Amino acid sequence: MLQSVPQTLVSLPVEQVGSPEAGPQISLLAGSVMLLMFDVDTRVWSAGRLEPACGPALAPLAALRLQREDGGTRLLFAFRRPAQMQTLSLFAGRVGQSVEVALDPVDDFSPTEPERLLAGLTPAAQVSLMTTFLETWPSIFRMRTSRRFVALLHRLVRASAPVEPPLVRAVARLDAATALIEGGLPMGCDAIGTLYCVSPDGMRRISGAPRYGAPGARGLRRFYLALETAGIGADTFIVLTGPNWFAVRRIEMPGDLASLTRWWRSLGKPDPVLREHAVALASSGAPAAQAAAVEMQLQCPLPPRALSGGPHLPSADIDLALATDRGMLVGGWLRDPLGMVTGIDLLAGDAALPLGAVQHTFSGIVGKGDDATAVTGFCALVAADVAVPMLQPRFGVALKSGERHVLVPPPQPVDVAERRSRALKAIPPQFLTGDAIARCLAPALAAIHGELMATQGAPRVVTLGTRLKAPRVSIVVPLYRVLDFLRVQVGAFAADGFVREACEIIYVLDSPEQADGLEHLLRGLHLLYDLPLVLVVMARNAGFAAASNAGAREARGDVVAQVNSDVIPTAAGWLSPLLAALEGEEFGAVGPKLLFDDGSLQHAGMYFAPGPRGQWLNHHFHKGMPRHYPPATVARNVPAVTGACLLMRRTLFEEVGGFTEDYVIGDYEDSDLCLKVRAKGFEVGYVPQAELYHLERRSMSVNADHARGAASAYNAWLHAQRWGDVMATLMTPDAALSASGQLEAECAA
Structure with a gap:
């Protein structure tokens, strides 16, 4: 299991903190939130405790146990500043032994130093410290808007990063407030759990799931996400977290971002998977971003692709692919005289989703006159989380030999009334059985018709x-x-x-x-x-x-x-x-x-x-x-x-x-x-x-x-x-x- 991300971790000697005999140290996390840090020279296997010598227990109270590289343990306790002077007993795992800490709330406490928090910690402990400061403690103590805590978190992130952190770049403008961001995953990481944007002035969790490209020549994967650009400056970091790892990236934000269409055209021979990612991210954004996704697909259509195998090999075509929030309604035809085809799949990123699960077939003819050929028509509903509208999704015809041939339909209609009209033509009326309607047509048609009715303006x-x-x-x-x-x-x-x-x-x-x-x-x-x-x-x-x-x-x-x-x-x-x-x-x-x-x-x-x-x-x-x-x-x-x-x-x-x-x-x-x-x-x-x-x-x-x-x-x-x-x-x-x-x-x- 991946334990850490080497380029994000620091190694400071424990002497910079002071010897274990220096005793507990108290500092400020936020305006009313205190941090008590205590280093123990041995491994502590049980959670430490911090209790008042008399009176009610501290509440809320959060504790964190971190392992040091020298075999010792660092104990951290966060709690609200008490209203009056208190004596606290710190139990560090040794039976019957405790350390007494006198706390006078009127004392002038220094801000917490991130370097002291990180010094001498093992890589796994640094991961635990970072995720606690990003996720757990800000929620418990409501510190997300605390200027003192945000400044501390920013310094902690910067101290955890290499001198020159890897960059994530804004590559295109989705709308006036959102950009398409491209970055690289750390080596050995396949997916991101959570992303955070941290600047000297604020922190926020980045909503929306990132999309991932195929592994490159060195096995590295690119990721793409939509990011609100408000508050992004030269000293802003993106923190990537996952199971037992985190990574820090610095943002590069050009002043004049290209439109989605112009960026796509600049790529030369772009990856169709990347196109799908960009469309998906834009389609989940504001109306302007959704319009940008449609514009890119209409101005830069993919060449339609069918499979033509002549008299003996398989032939196939997709002419209908309507993305709805109930799934994708797919229609086309297949001719497989020798039974070489194992199935047709919707290609969504790295996934291949079979059409056969919910499919209705019927007899059909393509061509005219002497060129007329009998084929099998089909209509399928694929339960897929596909961007709406995705005008040209890709499909794959899988053969028994292991080969896969890609099919690309012509651009699908954008106007919702035309989309409904196309859905009504998915299955010829003479083949519209109750089962075909219930399983294939009805869910998609109801979604499209509902979309049409929802867009009605006032008469x-x-x-x-x-x-x-x-x-x-x-x-x-x-x-x-x-x-x-x-x-x-x-x-x-x-x-x-x-x-x-x-x-x-x-x-x-x-x-x-x-x-x-x-x-x-x-x-x-x-x-x-x-x-x-x-x-x-x-x-x-x-x-x-x-x-x-x-x-x-x-x-x-x-x-x-x-x-x-x-x-x-x-x-x-x-x-x-x-x-x-x-x-x-x-x-x-x-x-x-x-x-x-x-x-x-x-x-x-x-x-x-x-x-x-x-x-x-x-x-x-x-x-x-x-x-x-x-x-x-x-x-x-x-x-x-x-x-x-x-x-x-x-x-x-x-x-x-x-x-x-x-x-x-x-x-x-x-x-x-x-x-x-x-x-x-x-x-x-x-x-x-x-x-x-x-x-x-x-x-x-x-x-x-x-x-x-x-x-x-x-x-x-x-x-x-x-x-x-x-x-x-x-x-x-x-x-x-x-x-x-x-x-x-x-x-x-």
Whole structure:
């Protein structure tokens, strides 16, 4: 075991301290903290004791036993200055023998001399002394901010160091307050336990784990860390500590530090492991440092690398590598006709983390036409502590021969919405099994979607006309790109006397790049119909749930009516039967009959049923049947209603938290909301007396992520994780057939 670091230790003759017969020596550690030092000429095997001759024990009291090179022992005791004169008995390990020490607190005590502390100590004792002064005693006696103690510690560190201590250098600026530091580990040391920064004016423990480079030609390893530059001067030291060793380094801090990108470019042929270390350190810092990490990766991308083995040898490629706080989502393909590959690993520093632990495979084809080749696609989630964002992590294809081929993906997207879009394409929809979603896709997608939702800015609100002070209903209409039906919808609202007199209309734009054009259009419609309108512009695309919730937060009405932009009333008065159904306390949410543009049924309430793979899916009662199909003309309890047109009392909407926002893009939020309403003890009702057209999915058709089906499959899985047992209970034959007559009676009344 490594016992010491030779270049940091000193060897002073014990005569500089004085002979053991000189007796105990008392000095000052800090303003109110005393140090008693006593040298014994023999080895002391048990802890020494320091006790008052009378009165209460010293508290706090700390003791340290240090071995000297001449075989003797140095005993150190730290304690607070007593309020009055005391006689202390020092027991140094000899049975029945003690030394009496008279302590008068008014005496003028000299500062502790670090050279006297170090003189004649063995290397192991010097390590013990240094770690005690760095870690233990400053905490016990709260001396970290004591100027006297800090000055003593700085002198102790300087006395422990060689005349010319090795340097650690600031090599790049991470942000205005932080630099990237490079230094060398002592010979034979593999890792640092703790680092301290010690200057004449202060001491602090350096937070954050250092990163380590590969051993050099002489076996020495470099380390890298992020260091706050405040208070760093020419006389500042970095103290490295580890098991049974410590080392002292002096800091070199150039006045004009290079940016992270400029430093990286200056290295010529840089080590990719070092690149990962630098990115990791910067990514854990302030926003400016995180931006520097992204800038370096984008300005200095690594050349993408794939493995091409021709018709017989292995071929592989990685095209997806999204780092999240739940692990790295990895996607690619492999062709191994002769079975030479033992696995693919994520290379993180010195570690190789296998992809196989959480992996889903599927059949695929690369190339086109005559060049098309069958391959095995894969998606894996690697539980790795990887910097976010690490845009180009490295991977290794391990062969049975012992060879390893490195794969590097192209730079991964930085924008969180694009990252979510790429995650949704990780597995083709036809291969998205429940197991694949649960084990591979869901953890990473949830993390990315959560990051997207957390970065939402505040929406902008534009009011056109004079708003009603106390509207009965707030009609909330989310918009996403497709505005084709807006003129028709506003015209239908304007032609409805109840809407004009008792409702406010709130449009929520979830594609903010259209804000100017939409505002211009709405101003024209406002002038044309003399109809007040409210426009809420989201800061960025956030999805149906977030947009609908933003509109509801702006609402003033007693009832919130969530209405899709492609829903058009067939006639005026559509709100009256819906509001009548909400008058009682039985129903928490209601929805109308919705029709396709050809007059056939689109929605008469929703129910749940297992799909082809056993997953719970949402279905519409009587979809495609004629408009006046008799079962669809009956008001009744239903398991859920669609969010295309859904009414709730605003107080209940707020009580259940509105639409749940962790569904991706737009699917299953409506049934989730209905099930939350049911969990509060309310029923959900279908009201066929209200009829509207629903041009289904017209607003979704331009969203490629949804059209591919991945978002819908993920949302169905998430929905089932939360409500599977409830849906199973609702859809038992008895429950499904027990349609309530209460709603029908209320609507008839």
